Amino acid sequence: MVKRAIIAGTGALPALLLAGSPAHVVSFDDVPPDLPGMARLIPARFEKLGKLFYDLSVAGVREVAFAGAMSRPVLDPGQFDAATAALVPRLTAAMAQGDDALLRDVMALFEERGFAILGAHQIRPDLVAEAGALCGPAPNAVDVARARAVLDALGPLDVGQAAIAAQGQVIGIETLQGTDALLQYVAATAPASGGVLVKRPKPGQDLRVDMPAIGPRTVHLAAEAGLSAIEIAAGAVLLLDRAAVLEACAETGLALWAAA
Structure with missing residues (x-):
């Protein structure tokens, strides 16, 4: 049964x-x-x-x-x-x-x-990634730190699971509309020459439901927004079709890393 x-x-x-x-x-x-x-x-x-x-x-x-x-x-x-x-x-x-x-x-x-x-x-444990490089070089540490700081600060307010930083400046924060809308907004209003999308669960979030996720569309939209990399939380962000995500990274030249 x-x-x-x-x-x-x-x-x-x-x-x-x-x-x-x-x-x-x-x-x-x-x-x-x-x-x-x-x-x-x-x-x-x-x-x-x-x-x-x-x-x-x-x-x-x-x-x-x-x-x-x-x-x-x-x-x-x-x-x-x-x-x-x-x-x-x-x-x-x-x-x-x-x-x-x-x-x-x-x-x-x-x-x-x-x-x-x-x-x-x-x-499906294979839908999350262990810490390390999935594709490409390490993302810019300053941009990663900046985006993470914003997510840590906003987490208790239940705002979103993603932020974008470029050249040390925050240029987009995910809200109710989701990551795709965030990336499309950045592409339309502040396309970056480089920059990093950081996607992580909110502090204390129950990962049994609404775990953050990225897919190949995320990668393509990030590339269209001018970003150079995506960093996800190791073991805590779903890769919706890992093979397709990595193929999209190879096509766009976008780096993808998982970090603790």
Whole structure:
């Protein structure tokens, strides 16, 4: 019996977790995952969490993993089941505190019902990198230090997981819009001649959910923004298709390093 379920959002990660590791797939109505022909589908609605917990238990699921992008839903109170209606005050309070607080509370709801939460890196350890060079020379140490300092300072405010520095100046910070939007903004407003994108989890972030990630598109957008390197946190940033990421680095000449 399959004992694991993937709470699937959009993007490449759900398919990567399913590769070679059978699991049920929870697909919410408003967030169709890019998994054509998938088996063991458990349909779900955000307004009916009680039914989802029941369906998971009936399917014999004991472990769940959150994978892929998922925006905050617009809820229809008329569709709430009894379990979800009882949770509304708790979830409303969590939403008011930011994404990290909301994710922690959602994970707690699953754990309170006996489900173990797995991180993507626990299912696919090959999706994270050990410290060292993945491609190219070491990034500029001054720019790395500057970007890291900004992330350390903003982490408690639940702002973002990436910053860009060039020639010692911060030229972009990730916010709710994400890393792609950050890189496109820099390309349009302050294209750098060199510079480093630093991507790291927020201090104290639970890496079982919403672990930072980069993919080949990240590399190409970084190159378009004029950057020379990307530094990621070793063991704490997902490479969404390592081979494709390294191929993109080779094509663009962008360096990629993992650091503690």
